[in-house]
Amino acid sequence: MEYSERLQNVTVIGAAGKMGSGILLLTAIEMADLSLKPENKNRQFILNAMDVSDEALSGLMKYLRAQVLKAAEKKAVQLRSVYADRTDLIDNEEIIREYVNDVVAIVRPTTLIESAYNSTLIFEAIKEDPALKVKIFSQINQNSTKSPWFYTNTSSIPISKIDKEANLGGRILGVHFYNPPAIQKLVEIIKGENTLQELVDFANLYSKNLRKIVVPSHDFAGFIGNGHFMRDAIHGIREAEALQSKYSFAESIYIMNKISQDYLIRPMGIFQLIDYVGIDVCQYIMSVMNPYLPNEDLHSDLLDKILASGVRGGQNSDGSQKDGFLKYEKGKVVAAYDINTKSYAPIAEFQSKCDDSLGKVPASILPWKAVVGNPKKDDLFKAYFTELNQTVSFGAELAKKYALRSREIGLNLVKDKVAFTENDVNTVLLTGFFHAYGPINNYLD
Amino acid sequence: MTKLRRKVYMIAGYNTISMGTGRKEFHPKKERPGLEEYIKEAGQAVLQMIGGAKNVDESVIGNFIAARFNRQANMAGFVPFIDEGLKYKPAIRVEGACGTGALALVTGIKSILAETAEVVLVLGVEVQNTVKAIYGADILAAAGWAKERKDGHAYFFPGKFSDRSKAYAERFDKEKTRQAMAKWFQNAIENARLCPTAQEYHNTTKDLIACGMLNPNPKGFVDSLNVFDCSKVSDGASAIAIVSEEGLIRCGISKNDAIEIMGFGQAEGDITQTPADLTQLDTTKAAVQKAFESAGVTKEQIATVECHDCFTIAGIMATEAIGFAEHGKGIDFVLEGNTARDGKVPFNTTGGLIGWGHPTGATGVHQAVTIWEQLTGKAALNQIEIKPERPYALSINMGGDDKTLVSIVYKKA
Numbered sequence: 131m132e133y134s135e136r137l138q139n140v141t142v143i144g145a146a147g148k149m150g151s152g153i154l155l156l157t158a159i160e161m162a163d164l165s166l167k168p169e170n171k172n173r174q175f176i177l178n179a180m181d182v183s184d185e186a187l188s189g190l191m192k193y194l195r196a197q198v199l200k201a202a203e204k205k206a207v208q209l210r211s212v213y214a215d216r217t218d219l220i221d222n223e224e225i226i227r228e229y230v231n232d233v234v235a236i237v238r239p240t241t242l243i244e245s246a247y248n249s250t251l252i253f254e255a256i257k258e259d260p261a262l263k264v265k266i267f268s269q270i271n272q273n274s275t276k277s278p279w280f281y282t283n284t285s286s287i288p289i290s291k292i293d294k295e296a297n298l299g300g301r302i303l304g305v306h307f308y309n310p311p312a313i314q315k316l317v318e319i320i321k322g323e324n325t326l327q328e329l330v331d332f333a334n335l336y337s338k339n340l341r342k343i344v345v346p347s348h349d350f351a352g353f354i355g356n357g358h359f360m361r362d363a364i365h366g367i368r369e370a371e372a373l374q375s376k377y378s379f380a381e382s383i384y385i386m387n388k389i390s391q392d393y394l395i396r397p398m399g400i401f402q403l404i405d406y407v408g409i410d411v412c413q414y415i416m417s418v419m420n421p422y423l424p425n426e427d428l429h430s431d432l433l434d435k436i437l438a439s440g441v442r443g444g445q446n447s448d449g450s451q452k453d454g455f456l457k458y459e460k461g462k463v464v465a466a467y468d469i470n471t472k473s474y475a476p477i478a479e480f481q482s483k484c485d486d487s488l489g490k491v492p493a494s495i496l497p498w499k500a501v502v503g504n505p506k507k508d509d510l511f512k513a514y515f516t517e518l519n520q521t522v523s524f525g526a527e528l529a530k531k532y533a534l535r536s537r538e539i540g541l542n543l544v545k546d547k548v549a550f551t552e553n554d555v556n557t558v559l560l561t562g563f564f565h566a567y568g569p570i571n572n573y574l575d
Numbered sequence: 576m577t578k579l580r581r582k583v584y585m586i587a588g589y590n591t592i593s594m595g596t597g598r599k600e601f602h603p604k605k606e607r608p609g610l611e612e613y614i615k616e617a618g619q620a621v622l623q624m625i626g627g628a629k630n631v632d633e634s635v636i637g638n639f640i641a642a643r644f645n646r647q648a649n650m651a652g653f654v655p656f657i658d659e660g661l662k663y664k665p666a667i668r669v670e671g672a673c674g675t676g677a678l679a680l681v682t683g684i685k686s687i688l689a690e691t692a693e694v695v696l697v698l699g700v701e702v703q704n705t706v707k708a709i710y711g712a713d714i715l716a717a718a719g720w721a722k723e724r725k726d727g728h729a730y731f732f733p734g735k736f737s738d739r740s741k742a743y744a745e746r747f748d749k750e751k752t753r754q755a756m757a758k759w760f761q762n763a764i765e766n767a768r769l770c771p772t773a774q775e776y777h778n779t780t781k782d783l784i785a786c787g788m789l790n791p792n793p794k795g796f797v798d799s800l801n802v803f804d805c806s807k808v809s810d811g812a813s814a815i816a817i818v819s820e821e822g823l824i825r826c827g828i829s830k831n832d833a834i835e836i837m838g839f840g841q842a843e844g845d846i847t848q849t850p851a852d853l854t855q856l857d858t859t860k861a862a863v864q865k866a867f868e869s870a871g872v873t874k875e876q877i878a879t880v881e882c883h884d885c886f887t888i889a890g891i892m893a894t895e896a897i898g899f900a901e902h903g904k905g906i907d908f909v910l911e912g913n914t915a916r917d918g919k920v921p922f923n924t925t926g927g928l929i930g931w932g933h934p935t936g937a938t939g940v941h942q943a944v945t946i947w948e949q950l951t952g953k954a955a956l957n958q959i960e961i962k963p964e965r966p967y968a969l970s971i972n973m974g975g976d977d978k979t980l981v982s983i984v985y986k987k988a
């Protein structure tokens with residue numbers, strides 16, 4: 131089955147979710163582009179957008195239309211040649227509108243799982259529930275005559291386990307997009323023990339056509355991205371807990387968030403990132419990963435406690451940030467949560483005290499924004515970390531420890547055969563987490 | 576055309592800000608002034624300088640295509656909105672794509688020559704930031720032949736001038752053409768930085784030449800131009816009064832504050848025809864020659880030029896159409912610095928279309944205002960020295976791809 135044939139009938143399960151909607155958008159555009167090629171004129175392309183929520187599916191179609199419109203406006207130059215023989219379409223506006231209609235026409239919103247029975251390719255992005263995923267995969271597999279391929283977006287469940295339990299005969303591959311899929315460049319591809327090579331080759335080609343950066347990962351719970359992120363988060367949490375002998379809870383959260391953002395020159399501090407992903411999601415991913423890690427405990431009582439107090443993080447449906455460890459106003463961090471008082475303490479009240487106790491900041495420090503696109507950033511980081519290394523202050527100590535731990539996590543991912551290479555680890559952090567430098571570096575040597 | 580049968584002057588020029596990307600005040604999602612506000616601001620400013628609406632006999636308003644950018648036609652109806660005193664006086668709207676502004680000027684000049692008016696208020700206006708650039712390209716494509724639109728580029732006019740720059744570069748010198756285009760961009764921005772109403776007034780880019788040298792991106796834009804080669808999308812209005820000797824007295828303006836129209840040339844190309852030679856602006860050349868003949872001057876007597884640099888390559892080709900450089904040598908002329916503000920003949924001293932901005936229907940009027948400022952010593956930081964042996968200024972305003980052309984020769988009154 132060649133590339134466009136495989137993509138003639140596709141289903142995205144969980145299509146109205148955060149990840150599903152992005153995968154649907156990208157796939158709809160890819161399929162529409164194929165359908166508009168002269169050689170595919172007489173072929174039907176069908177993309178089922180399957181989700182259990184009717185309401186969410188209506189919202190999805192609006193989102194899809196708006197996003198395809200944006201994409202079409204960006205590629206109007208190419209679209210003019212795609213529709214060159216359509217004499218009725220003259221202005222960009224007419225061409226763009228036609229393209230949006232063509233993309234949307236491929237997509238069939240549905241709440242019926244049966245619609246997947248005719249698909250040759252299934253993308254799955256339902257919630258991270260191993261039993262549910264297995265149940266859905268085996269149901270489709272048993273009822274379909276197409277021997278479909280299953281691409282799961284799981285963040286932490288081993289692919290081989292799903293394969294065995296759902297009895298898929300190697301027709302499953304981890305195709306792990308990052309949030310939001312339409313924007314994030316990274317896709318981790320995870321082969322299970324018995325995954326057929328064809329699935330990998332196709333996924334590579336598909337990702338390439340979507341202009342994604344592919345990093346292969348071993349089939350180990352958490353893969354590279356969460357393998358690093360979850361441990362990095364645990365480090366930040368433990369450090370914050372240790373600080374509580376001298377600082378309040380809110381102050382400790384503020385300090386470690388600042389260290390991991392400003393001192394490490396990252397796009398977000400660790401607690402902001404946990405809030406962004408969702409405290410519940412982090413807790414859940416850790417719980418899925420932990421049983422596979424006999425020599426470490428990837429668990430945080432603090433996360434349990436904070437969730438029990440009703441604080442969850444995550445995003446509102448309009449994409450704005452919900453309050454979590456930190457409180458946000460117009461996207462800016464304004465307060466930190468105090469588990470003891472169960473309320474938010476304004477950062478302005480303790481910021482200068484905390485900053486003073488962190489001590490002297492290296493003069494060569496730069497905000498992430500200023501370095502991330504800088505072609506000379508390697509030199510800037512060398513200079514900064516050399517200075518950080520020589521700085522004697524509480525803040526510098528915390529930052530060095532943090533950076534070294536992040537590196538150790540990265541190196542262990544290679545040693546423990548999660549990542550194939552050190553470079554893959556760095557690529558994941560650079561492209562999936564927007565870090566400006568890879569964790570495996572020798573800046574602090 | 577021969578000498579004008581009557582003396583014609585321009586006085587009391589005014590430009591609004593050229594609004595669009597680059598200005599600090601500009602935000603695509605924030606509300607902005609519309610046609611009404613721009614027309615009123617520019618019109619009232621001129622009326623104030625010439626003693627009020629009572630002194631005006633008639634008005635001309637230039638606008639390219641508000642019918643599509645703003646769902647507005649019948650533009651002459653906005654003239655009395657400027658000032659009640661203009662109610663029931665004649666007003667006319669003229670259109671010639673990006674050459675609209677100078678058509679408005681010429682219409683005013685002709686009224687003075689015909690002695691049907693002694694004072695004409697001339698305005699140009701365009702508000703284009705109402706749609707995204709990709710849709711604006713559809714609207715602006717109306718300046719070309721509609722039957723060519725289907726085969727044209729998504730960015731229709733950049734596509735046209737990309738073809739011109741490609742032909743020019745291939746015929747003469749690829750590297751030098753790119754360098755000259757970058758140099759043109761640098762001159763434009765440096766001039767605009769001195770002019771508070773310019774769209775690029777806030778531009779702080781350090782390495783302008785590096786921007787100008789960027790490789791074009793044919794996938795997202797056109798083959799042979801980068802975005803710095805192109806004038807931006809602008810909102811704005813310009814206005815000026817055109818008066819006779821009697822009109823000057825009526826308005827109480829001294830000749831020290833006036834410039835005289837020494838001659839002008841108009842030329843029209845056939846919109847259904849593609850250019851015979853992509854590397855030349857033939858219609859521009861014809862219009863400039865007529866203007867020189869009408870004024871009885873030569874290029875050696877020109878102190879400064881306002882030319883229609885909708886794209887950097889158009890600026891370079893204009894130097895050849897005027898005769899400052901031979902065919903194919905415009906790139907050297909520009910690279911040697913002749914068109915810079917300290918060069919032999921400073922071009923576009925307030926930034927031109929690339930630096931000051933290009934509110935299409937207003938551009939021709941803006942050119943006249945800049946020349947009025949320069950020749951009467953009102954150009955503030957933009958002021959260049961006007962030497963007695965070269966007292967004249969020249970403007971070239973172009974509609975479409977070298978189709979609707981007006982060139983005017985001016986001198987301090």
Ligand SMILES: NC(=O)c1ccc[n+]([C@@H]2O[C@H](COP(=O)([O-])OP(=O)(O)OC[C@H]3O[C@@H](n4cnc5c(N)ncnc54)[C@H](O)[C@@H]3O)[C@@H](O)[C@H]2O)c1
Nearest residue numbers: 144146147148149150181182255256257258283284285309
């Ligand atoms: N959110 C992230 O940052 C992220 C990143 C990478 C991977 N992932 C993974 O992607 C998957 C989806 O995560 P998400 O954040 O998009 O979740 P989500 O909760 O936003 O979306 C899940 C969607 O699945 C639907 N759904 C639930 N049960 C269903 C069923 N039985 N059949 C069909 N649809 C059903 C829900 O209605 C919802 O629309 C998870 O496996 C997660 O681990 C998430």
